[in-house]
Structures are given as C-alpha cells and as structure tokens.
Amino acid sequence: MYVLDDINRDLLDLLQTDGRMSFKELGDRIGLTAPAVAERVRKLEDAGVIKGYRAVVDYEALGFPILSIVRVKAPIAGRAVDEKIAALPNVIEANRVTGSDSHVIRARLRTTRDIEDLLADVWEDGETITNLVTSSPVPRRPMNLKATNAGRAS
Known part of the structure; x- marks a missing residue:
C-alpha cells in the first residue's frame, strides 16, 4: 500500500x-x-497511484440514454468470458464478482432493442438479470481520500 x-x-x-x-x-x-x-x-x-487522466463523457448527450446493469451467471467463468465481454463496444465497465453471479456489467445503450442485442451477445446459454437505471442520486464520483483516511499506515 x-x-x-x-x-x-x-x-x-x-x-x-x-x-x-x-x-x-x-x-x-x-x-x-x-x-x-x-x-x-x-x-x-x-507509483501507480495516479493511473491516468480522462474526460468525463455525458453518454446521454451522445444518444445513449439507457444505462443497463447486467448480472451474468456464466456456467464457467474465465478468461474467455472476460474477453467476450471486453469486446462489446457498449460495455463501459465489467467486474467479476462473488456470489451466485459471475460478472456485473454496466453498458450504455440507445434503445431497448439494443438491450436485447447486448444480452444475446453477453451469454447465449448462461443466465442474465438486467436492471435499467432510472436515476442516479449518487453518480460516479471520486472518493474523498481525506475523509476516508486513504493511504494511512495502520
């Protein structure tokens, strides 16, 4: 650390x-x-603490109003599943998770038809549970490092 x-x-x-x-x-x-x-x-x-600098893009302004969160239960989680998900252009974040699901994916989409296409691409023979975000009371934000005492020696 x-x-x-x-x-x-x-x-x-x-x-x-x-x-x-x-x-x-x-x-x-x-x-x-x-x-x-x-x-x-x-x-x-x-030291790798700062990993890069990037613009914060408003996807809605670019015609992608739908934020979809897809929980995937892949029969076999591994590199092949990770690579398949990483290749999908609308996926903005994907994480391997513990519990009954293997992955959680966040994707930006234009229409509900795009959701169907995404689900077909994500996993043909696995299970998915999809949620559509209706609002974001706490949008993605930086963590307050001072308030959390981040980087303090224990």
Missing part, C-alpha cells in the same frame, strides 16, 4: 475533481510551488 501524507491526499482529492488543473493552481490551493506539485504528481504517477 502506498502511504499518503495529508498534502498528497489533498492533491489527489483536487485532481479527482479536475484532472486538468495546472500545477500552479494546485499549488495555490494546497500551499506549494508549482515545481513541488509537479514532483509529487510525478511520484504518484510512477
């Missing part, structure tokens, strides 16, 4: 909210110079 000090925790909380913030702006917010922030960010990247 990578141990974080309070400054790195604050830095990560800010970057999770706005990954495009300049080193100067970050430094102004946490009381460091831009070069000091750059060095801390580089170390966090090198």
